[in-house]
Amino acid sequence: CGIFGVIGVTDASNFVALGLHALQHRGQEAGGIVSHDAEHGFNSARRFGYVRDNFTSQSLMQTLPGPLAIGHVRYSTAGSKGAQIRDVQPFFGEFSMGGAAIAHNGNITNADALRRELIERGSIFQSSSDSECIIHLMARSLQRNIPERMEDALRRVEGAFSVVAMTRSKLIGVRDPLGVRPLVLGKVADGWVLSSETCALDIIGAEYVREIEPGEMVVISAEHGVESLRPFRPQKSRFCIFEHVYFSRPDSIIGNRSVYETRRQIGVELAREAPVDADLVCPVPDSGTPAAIGFAHESGIPYGMGIVRNQYMGRTFIEPTEQIRNMGVRLKLNVNRALIKGKRVILVDDSVVRGTTSRKIKEMILDAGAAEVHFRIASPPTAWPCFYGVDTPQREKLLAATMTEEQMRDHLQVDSLRFVSLDGLYRAVGEVEGRNPKQPQYCDACFSGDYPVEPSDQIKKGFKL
Ligand code: 5GP
Ligand code: SF4
Ligand code: MG
Known part of the structure; x- marks a missing residue:
């Protein structure tokens, strides 16, 4: 999901709408904005679909006045699939000291246990979302102000969370102690901005200040x-x-590193680790493009757009059902026959999850007359589900959970298939020594099975580490 908040500008909700539009790649199912001003109090609007189709209407935006607003774009991980509007954030709670709204990115790994406990003690849940636990935990806290209630609540929550929240007069940002999901601070005119990514600061002309640090909470107000x-x-x-x-988007900066440059460097690592004689390097657009550029540069093999993407389709995997996802590949991608015919083609993609995309693309490329098809993947095999806010399927559905690299190659019926190594990936993100196995510098659980936070709800449901 994507989260964004602004304080200290006229009509903050307009800034939030733009910010959410720039974060749309983080969630396309639904979006919501809550604003506050002295005269009207809190107002909110939550809608299914793209930001640009909802939060551009003058009549809607006029209902969200004030100098303080937060927003959320949703893609469902926890909670019910086939979303309902009650699951769309931000969530709102009314406390003795006033109201608060919160927008959460990540996934709470003990949400089932918390929900059960809270319901037993009288909480009335409105949604099926894990994030709603935070509001109920805040309601039960005995602290006298909202930021302290939020601290209380978040100390009980396990897993990954970046949170943007607001009270009548404060904008609040928090990252979990491991800092699994991103959150950055920006400055715009006399106001402040919190955003999942820096690309959403750019769109409103805000200046990047710094990242919110892992385990940090910032409380921003006009006075202080x-x-x-x-x-x-x-x-x-x-x-x-x-x-x-x-x-993340390739034009974002994370940890002082350009995401684009990192992805290009993964392609360089791949070309060094898994070279192959071929005529053409093609990205699977858009997610494979920077790595393909790096691969072509390092190998000296020409780069070309062998697959063309229809710009009017969204990201395939952020579609909740398998059926839509299956159709998605063909609706979104087409082969550039004139370029492909007779060539030995290296296809570069960011990841293989279920293998659906790779299988369809291989078929399309062979139908177009390619002589050979070689896959190079800019991440290690995805063998474990993510429980921290990225929607990977159950372990059984992951190709790499049940097959070796060889078996995957045979299953996809391609001439070769290679993944970047975990160390190669770490080198590409700037860790020259690679991964430190005693103290890994990143979460890489979907590749390694090394989960930095025990997924306790899942373990109770039978998931085996
Ligand atoms: P597959 O078709 O193998 O299930 O999914 C791989 C494609 O989905 C890749 O092109 C990749 O861009 C995209 N994708 C990336 N990350 C994820 C993820 O976490 N889950 C899913 N389902 N797809 C992803
Ligand atoms: Fe990211 Fe994978 Fe860890 Fe999930 S499991 S937080 S996708 S590295
Ligand atoms: Mg892709």
């Missing part, structure tokens, strides 16, 4: 500016390495 708190026990950070591979 940005106050930084440390509600959690310090831990070594474990940022999601897959944000670098796929999830």
Whole structure:
């Protein structure tokens, strides 16, 4: 999901709408905005579909006045698939000291247990979302102000969370102690911005200030500016390495590194680790493009657009059902026959999950008359599900969970299939020594099975580490 908040500007909701539009790649199912001003109090609008189709209407935006607003774009991981509007964030709660709205990116790994406990003690849940636990935990806290109630609540929550929240007069941002999901601080005119990614600062002309640090909470108000708190026990950070591979936009900056440059460098690593004699390097657009550029550059093999993407389709995997996902590949991608015919083609993609995309693309490329098809994948085999906010399917559905690299190659019926190594990926994100196995610098659980936070709800449901 994508989260965004602004304080200290006229009509903050307009800025939030633009920010969410720039974060649309993080969630396409639905979006919501909550705003506050002194005269009208809190207002909210939550809608299915793209930001640009909802939050551009003057009549809607006029209902969201005020100098303070937050928003969320949703893609369902936890909670019910086939979304319902009650699952769309931000969530709102009314407390004795006033209201608060929260927008959450990530996944709470003990949400089932918390929900059961809260329901037993009288909480009335409105949604099926894991994020709603935070509001109920805040309601039960005995602290006298909202930021302290939020601290109380978040200390009980396990897993991955970046949160943007607001009260009547404050904008609040928090990252979990491992800093699994991103969150950055920006400055616009006299106001402040919180955003999942820097690309959404650019769209409103905000200046990048810094990242919210793992385990940090910032409370921003007109009177006191940005106050930084440390509600959690310090831990070594474990940022999601897959944000670098796929999830973030290539024009964002993470940890002072350009996401584009990292992806290009993964392609360089791949070309060194798994060279192959061929005529053409083609990206599977758009997610494979920077790595393909790096691969072509390093190998000296010409780069070409062998597959062309229809720009009017969204990301295939952020479609909730398998059937839609299956259709999605053909609706979105087509082969450039004139370029492919007779050539030995290297296809570069960011990841193989179920193998659906790769299988269809291989068929299309062979139908177009390619002489050979070689897959090069810019991440290690995805063999484990993510429980921290990226929607990977159950373990059984992951190709790499049941097959070796050889078996996957045979299954996809391609001439060769190679994945970048975990160390190669770490080198590409700037860890020259590769992965430190004693103390991994990132979360890489979907590749390694090394889960930095025990997925306790899943284990109770029978998931085996
Ligand atoms: P597959 O078709 O192998 O299931 O999915 C791989 C394609 O989906 C890749 O082209 C990739 O861009 C995209 N994708 C990337 N990350 C994920 C993820 O976490 N889950 C899913 N289902 N697809 C992803
Ligand atoms: Fe990111 Fe993978 Fe860890 Fe999930 S399991 S947080 S996708 S690295
Ligand atoms: Mg893709």
